[in-house]
Amino acid sequence: MKPENINDIVGSDRNHLWHHLVQHKPWQSTDPMVIVEGKGMRVKDHNGREYLDAVSGGVWTVNVGYGRESIANAVRDQILKMCYFANSAGNIPSAQFAEKLIDKMPGLSRVYYANSGSEANEKGFKLVRQLAAMKNDGKKHKILYRDRDYHGTTITALSAGGQVQRKDQYGPFTPGFVEVPHCLAYRDPRGGDPDYGVQAARDIEKVILAEDPDTVGSICLEPITAGGGVIVPPEGYWETVQEICSKYGVLIHMDEVVCGMGRTGKWFGYQHYGIRPDMVTMAKGVASGYAAIACLVTNEGMFDKFKDNAEDPLNYFRDISTFGGCTAGPAAALENLRIIEDENLLANTTAMGDYMLDQLGGLMDKHSVIGQVRGKGLFLGAELVEDRDSRVPVPEKRAQAVVADCMAQGVIIGVTNRSIPGYNNTLCFSPALIARKDDIDHILDAVDGALGRVFG
Ligand SMILES: Cc1ncc(COP(=O)(O)O)c(C=O)c1O
Numbered sequence: 001m002k003p004e005n006i007n008d009i010v011g012s013d014r015n016h017l018w019h020h021l022v023q024h025k026p027w028q029s030t031d032p033m034v035i036v037e038g039k040g041m042r043v044k045d046h047n048g049r050e051y052l053d054a055v056s057g058g059v060w061t062v063n064v065g066y067g068r069e070s071i072a073n074a075v076r077d078q079i080l081k082m083c084y085f086a087n088s089a090g091n092i093p094s095a096q097f098a099e100k101l102i103d104k105m106p107g108l109s110r111v112y113y114a115n116s117g118s119e120a121n122e123k124g125f126k127l128v129r130q131l132a133a134m135k136n137d138g139k140k141h142k143i144l145y146r147d148r149d150y151h152g153t154t155i156t157a158l159s160a161g162g163q164v165q166r167k168d169q170y171g172p173f174t175p176g177f178v179e180v181p182h183c184l185a186y187r188d189p190r191g192g193d194p195d196y197g198v199q200a201a202r203d204i205e206k207v208i209l210a211e212d213p214d215t216v217g218s219i220c221l222e223p224i225t226a227g228g229g230v231i232v233p234p235e236g237y238w239e240t241v242q243e244i245c246s247k248y249g250v251l252i253h254m255d256e257v258v259c260g261m262g263r264t265g266k267w268f269g270y271q272h273y274g275i276r277p278d279m280v281t282m283a284k285g286v287a288s289g290y291a292a293i294a295c296l297v298t299n300e301g302m303f304d305k306f307k308d309n310a311e312d313p314l315n316y317f318r319d320i321s322t323f324g325g326c327t328a329g330p331a332a333a334l335e336n337l338r339i340i341e342d343e344n345l346l347a348n349t350t351a352m353g354d355y356m357l358d359q360l361g362g363l364m365d366k367h368s369v370i371g372q373v374r375g376k377g378l379f380l381g382a383e384l385v386e387d388r389d390s391r392v393p394v395p396e397k398r399a400q401a402v403v404a405d406c407m408a409q410g411v412i413i414g415v416t417n418r419s420i421p422g423y424n425n426t427l428c429f430s431p432a433l434i435a436r437k438d439d440i441d442h443i444l445d446a447v448d449g450a451l452g453r454v455f456g
């Protein structure tokens with residue numbers, strides 16, 4: 001594009017776009033960044049400057065990397081043939097993708113299409129509410145969520161959100177959502193309990209008992225918390241959560257919006273822990289951002305409960321997502337899945353994730369500001385602290401200065417932001433699943449330099 005045209009674009013952006021999750025005031029004096037093209041793990045901005053993207057499109061999304069011609073062709077061919085029909089009818093890619101997906105999710109059997117992670121999660125909440133009404137005399141309607149987890153942006157998804165700053169000023173919220181404590185051992189209020197994983201799960205049980213198990217329908221959890229600080233659950237946690245949920249008849253709703261489709265080195269995050277979820281939601285990596293698609297996946301038992309009385313006009317899931325009928329999503333998702341399989345990207349994610357975690361650990365020797373590194377696969381975080389003994393978090397602005405320094409070096413990394421007051425101090429890394437050693441080294445060189453400059 002000619003320079004004069006790109007200047008027009010920047011002007012149109014500045015004058016008319018309301019960007020997501022950004023404070024616009026600073027843009028009165030600087031240009032917004034317009035991303036113009038991408039290939040592999042690299043993107044170019046409107047000035048032609050190239051960046052190595054260590055966060056897969058900013059928010060853990062472009063798992064197979066940019067510029068995949070085969071996905072573009074699959075979408076093009078599909079939408080020319082048949083672009084849309086409401087999902088009350090079927091279409092070819094949605095049936096084909098459902099079959100492939102279910103093949104990766106033993107124990108589950110039904111796929112419900114939607115178009116965002118928030119929306120898929122809301123479907124899960126609606127199933128619980130309707131089940132309570134249809135089968136439990138209105139009981140078992142409450143939904144538990146965890147401190148630091150995030151499940152989406154709508155008012156009800158925020159009602160299930162454990163990130164105080166994301167919720168601030170958006171209440172009142174939907175009733176019937178109850179918080180349980182987080183499971184971040186590094187911030188264990190009991191201080192280094194070796195049995196912390198089991199105890200953190202027992203904290204959930206205490207909430208169930210306090211609320212009355214007869215009123216609790218489900219618990220919605222991220223397998224590994226993303227924006228709340230990249231929290232890998234401690235040993236013993238998931239086994240105990242499963243045991244507690246089985247004991248009190250609480251459905252397990254796994255929010256795989258970030259972890260799903262390979263991000264952690266398995267198809268789904270929960271598969272590291274032997275959990276048997278009743279519902280799984282996914283979005284970002286399902287089609288790597290080439291088309292909007294989200295899915296809610298359930299087991300057959302759940303599906304059956306919504307079809308056991310044909311005489312009752314209300315005995316079915318009375319829900320629709322208009323764009324859940326777009327064929328571009330499943331067409332892109334099918335090709336995305338093929339790429340992950342054919343290019344062996346799960347194995348690459350595990351190998352490169354282990355390497356990156358190890359190298360990040362190595363940076364701790366040099367930079368005492370890194371309090372802890374954690375993660376699984378290519379989904380990693382480094383928590384920054386003033387001092388390793390006190391674990392006092394660095395101020396958000398200083399963590400953001402590290403991100404800005406990396407950006408100035410041409411490397412895009414992330415940081416938890418405006419989520420948990422006082423604890424927006426974890427650097428986030430989620431390179432595409434195609435990352436190679438030299439990409440990881442390049443990212444970590446930038447981080448090394450930035451930490452040195454920001455913290456001295
Ligand atoms: C764990 C998790 N769940 C749900 C969502 C919401 O997804 P969406 O932005 O597609 O609505 C997000 C978004 O970041 C997320 O991180």
